[in-house]
Amino acid sequence: MRPKERRDSGQADLLRSRLDAIIDMNHALVKLSRTIDWSFLAERFGAVYEDKPGRPPLPTRLMAGLAILKHTYDLSDEVLCERWVENPYYQFFCGEEFFQHRLVFDRSSLTRWRQRMGEEKLQALLQESLSVATKTKAIKPSDLNRVIVDTTVQPKNVMFPTDARLLNRAREILVRLAKGACIKLRQSYGRIGKFALIKHQRYAHAKQFKRANRALRTLRTYLGRVIRDIGRKLEGNVDLLHQIALDRMLILARRVLDQKQHQRGPKVYSLHAPEVECIGKGKAHRPYELMAWTTPAPSGNVESGGATAGA
Known part of the structure; x- marks a missing residue:
């Protein structure tokens, strides 16, 4: 079921005063509410709903207005709900005609509304904010060209460039991508590769550089074996998406494997x-x-x- 949008009825209440009679109509939020094209937002957000039986959703102006207030003043959902009850300008901005002493929505409705709309639909808020900024001459159309x-x-x-962690990380990523592409490797070196990295770090910390370099060569050997194993089994055995990811990672891994400390170039x-x-x-x-x-x-x-x- 589509939301029942609010319209300004203009009717008065014997026991309550209308918001437009007790607030300053020159307030910034009042001017902003008159500038925003609420019908455009209702059309964009209303396309998400389906005409099925059930409880009608909350009005688009209420939810879109709450989203604008939340991001404008950088508020959490809890603080936004508290201020909405206290602030008549917030209520007028969201389409209320009379002051509400209690929330007319549940706090969890904000989260569910954002999840239902998604990022693509919420881009309409950005589009409308740019339109309002142009109408109020806050920005010029030429400012949006670049x-x-x-x-x-x-x-x-x-x-x-020659860090042992970089070698070990390249091997781990290649093994994970190969597993996702259903490529069975001869050996993944997951356990002994981790131990070789720990050895290198301990030897380097103890300034035993000969032993550290030996552990570094071991890590380099493990990476080279995984690269060659994947290269032999890659051609024509996986789908295009996995092959592109593996090809890109193989190029990086070969660069990591071959680069030296004092080499020139990238x-x-x-x-x-x-x-x-x-x-x-x-x-x-x-x-x-x-x-x-x-x-x-x-x-x-x-x-x-x-x-x-x-x-």
Whole structure:
């Protein structure tokens, strides 16, 4: 059943005063409620419901208004419900004609409404907010032609190019992808690979570097065996989706396997963010920084800046 939308009846009550008679009609929320196209939101959100018997849903203006208030003032569901009962401007914004002393909805209705609408339908709120901002001249239409993204700090979980954890992580990801593609490996090295990583960390902590390098070579051997085993069994044995994921990961794993400490050219510092690069900044306190560059959108309407990535 579709929601029964509210309409301003204009009728008075003998025992109660109308909200528009006791509040300031020049308030920001009152002006905003008059600017928003509630019929557009009702049409977009109403398409989710089906004409079936049952209890009618809550009005779209009530739920959409609550969602706008929640994100505008950065409130939790509990605080939003408390302020809605106390604030007549909140109630007028959500379509009430008379002041309500109790909630006309349940708090859990907010969560269920968001889940029912989904992200795609909630984009209508963003679309309507941009429309209102344009009508009120808060922004110009020319400001929407280009989006400039410039970030200065973006933490990344990066590792040293020859780190033992990077080798072990590459092997674990390959084994997991192979299992998802139903590829039976000769050996996954899950248990002994973990022990080899622990050995390397303990030897390095104790400054026993010969033994640590021996454990590092063992991890490198395990990764190379898994790469070759998957490469032999990959062609024509899995579907296209799994093959694309495995091919991409095999390329990264081979780069991790072959890269050296002092080699020139790009290195892999993180498997989940292979775009991270190391550049020299010339700073005395930090000679090198890791930068992740965002790829521009295909339409060419997005300009992006670099983001510093820290270990």
